[in-house]
Amino acid sequence: MEEALGGQLSRTVLVRIRSALPSLRPSERAIAELVLADPSRAAMMSIADLAEQGGTSTTSVVRFYKKVGYSGYSDLRLDLARETARESLANNVPAGVYEDINTSDSLRDIVSKIAFNETMSIADTAQVLDVDKLAQAVEAISTSRKTDIFGVGAGGLVGEDLQQKLHRIGLTSFSWSDPHAALASAALLDGDGVAVAVSHSGTTMDTVDFLLAAKAAGATTIAVTNHADSALGRTADIVLSTAARETPFRSGAMGSRIAQMMVVDCLFVGVAQRSYDASVSALKKTHAAVQSRKLA
Amino acid sequence: MEEALGGQLSRTVLVRIRSALPSLRPSERAIAELVLADPSRAAMMSIADLAEQGGTSTTSVVRFYKKVGYSGYSDLRLDLARETARESLANNVPAGVYEDINTSDSLRDIVSKIAFNETMSIADTAQVLDVDKLAQAVEAISTSRKTDIFGVGAGGLVGEDLQQKLHRIGLTSFSWSDPHAALASAALLDGDGVAVAVSHSGTTMDTVDFLLAAKAAGATTIAVTNHADSALGRTADIVLSTAARETPFRSGAMGSRIAQMMVVDCLFVGVAQRSYDASVSALKKTHAAVQSRKLA
DNA sequence: GCGGTTGGGTAAATTATTTACATGGGCCGA
């Protein structure tokens, strides 16, 4: 009973109550049984409620939770709430989220499946992402004079996102959507430049050509791709791997785009952190700049 | 917010707090931020504790939780406990992921924090997303003659993403980045048209103007925003709410963009599913079309 | 039947919460 400490470390209230049961006196036991019968309801009752429903007094309720090991009633209450929340979650895993989306899915199913898929894409990518490589990429971009970014289709949007972000902390970067313009810019890079290519498959010719041009010009090349051993991956100096789940509606490219965004965010925050004060001040300025276009 | 009912049915406290944030007064917001910074700790604090730590008074704490939609403090407390229990189970969360990113974080920490933040943004959004509203939006877009999409900054990228997706299944849609062009196109909409606006805050003037123009022209208007009670939300016929976590590096807009993407994906898949065969065949064609630009 | 022990409760003390009301600072019109 000496483990006061607020009770938050306690494992499983219900188990403790159950094991204390034999040592409880009748009126305390009545309370215990009430709690065990419906813990989530109990969590929402006051001491007085509990006492009344158990046909006893508030004092007995107090004695009950002290014997179970709590120093205060709200500690018990919170633990009860936590534990029931945990259990309801465990029973709540929506069936079939792994499957692809089909005609019989309700909109609710679709939302669940997409949420699951995208969540997993992020989690997997976080796991797969090589922090050393990320550090190299951060270093390269931070010290770069100019960063050219290229991707087509969905990858292009991710590239634009990175460009917007880098720009906002005062770095010079360009995101190209036209392959010719991208090639031209890449050709003008030098040893102080960086080229970033975004492609899920890593097989898009234009994207590979872009990195090749940048490499030929002497720049550091970075690839964001799901397939490190693709043409793109083999070309790049630094490969940042995504781990997207591309199940539902394959061509929607939902998981891959989310995973790429996540990598780009890490890249951005890593770069911003290296010059923290300058970045924060730049972000403040850029934020303030758009405030005039906002309503109250 | 009509779901008082003691709070036990409430979806995701943190989401509610976050979306109420802009409408809170400074001292209330201090409390809100304290809670968001460490919800599980907040669950164990009394009103007085919270007031003291927030440098304000108990009254402000009361006003805070009333605005967020709770009728009593213990309701909030319990929900906080439930939710943090759920989250810590969902992805046995490394310590400190709630905090903002700071100079002492390693790259590994950064990756963890971003992954957690984005994962939760998706999960929260999935929970908060109103399926009926989504169905209405899907219906409107599916039967629309033309869909105009507008957003600025990060919202613009999300809009482009939606445009690309709709286009790929053969629907006529445009994503505008220039506000004048957007207004012009919106003005030409009619009852068969749909306008989609993407804005986290819902307060960007250009975006609101765009929806107003579309509405005046007779089109169905859809808003994707974190703040349903913003100017944008009040303007739109259909509001699709996101529930982004905007903690780390606030202006990075990472959580909001991910959440918006997720909503857009649901919209897209919903629309695609309504005409499943046509969509799948269109997707095959568009996929095949870009194969020629790919390497073996 | 009498001291002591055990179970249980009443009511008072303490602490937490909610509500009512007061204050002060900023903004707008004159």
Place this chain on the structure above:
DNA sequence: TCGGCCCATGTAAATAATTTACCCAACCGC
């Protein structure tokens, strides 16, 4: 620049919850 008004916030009183102090009754062994 002044006065009034409103908004944000706080102080303090009222209420409701909790915890503690203390009391009573039943039972048990002698």
